Amino acid sequence: MSQDTYEAVLHAVLGDAGTAVLEARPDGSFRVVSSGPEWFTVLVGPTKQGDIVDLGGRCPPLDHFMLVARDHWAHGSTTGIESSGIWIEMVGDQEIPLEAYARRIEGRPHLILSSPARQYDEVRGMLQHARESLLSNGVLERAVEERTQMIRAREEEIAVRLVSAAEFRDSATGAHIRRIGRFTLLVATAMRLHEHVLDHLELAASMHDVGKIGIPDHILLKPGPLDEEERRVMERHTVVGARILEDSDTPALQLGREIALSHHERWDGTGYPFGLSGEQIPLVARIVAIVDYFDATVNDRPYRPAMSVEEVLGIMRGERERHFDPAVLDLFLHLQPQIAEIRRAVDLEVAEERALAAERAALGGRGAPSREDFWGTDGFALH
């Protein structure tokens, strides 16, 4: 295949505007095959086809992925491997969510970088466009409806991937995220919130800390207490999360945005980011504030061991009408048997998933890179 045809095929298969394609060279550098997207320029500077670039030392997750990728190019199968999550690079004040994919194309080792946010924007753009051009036309209304459903499903999928990206920074957080979703749904169901809210609440609550993917590792993964400046940066995870989820038509994401933004507000107005108080704080965020505090303190953290449930509930009672909404807290205390049941169920699920993963690893050799391949096994603190 001539070089021209080869480039054309690459473009046809992979080369949408959100994707950069690079060929790996033996000396560790890369030849640019397709450098379309703007974020690629932000990341490595201006390039054109054929340029040689060095990607090392720019983003730690990519460096980690390259270790696995080089091993794959040297010994792996013809199918590719992908980074098992999205990471976010901050370049200046721009946030770039990225994922990487390594495979042999025409027998040559290639690295494909793409930015899911770009796809996310495109999906939203498509929806907008479909509405504007088609909604007035009755005949096409159903087609639009189907398209909207599909786009919603894709938005939800992206939401799940964002949640797993936040989770990906610390394996201990996976179970936390799962419990928060279920605790929140339990409390909201007992409060008889509208079905429309309940339908989306578990996913929405699990996104409460999604903004942490925008917090630098040296702060997020710091084992000890944060200093003043670090705390200020850490507190940004509320507004970053809200920005990630804003302007969506998907109910789960709209609800997720409210929760991400307001789950650190406190009933007495001393919380962040805005110091809202009482019923100014969305009810769903008041619920998450309670279940999040509870779950974080009754489980081990890298900088302190777990406290007993009795001890934690004692502290929480003391925070009635200070940190916590009194009515929601009373209900939460009343629901302790069900809370304990959810904790047992999630522990069981996590143990089963671990056993399954260990079994798979023993059978299939190395398999896909695990999150420890990227991030190590450090945990992070709740802030």
Ligand SMILES: [Fe+2]
């Ligand atoms: Fe948080």
Ligand SMILES: [Fe+2]
């Ligand atoms: Fe949390």
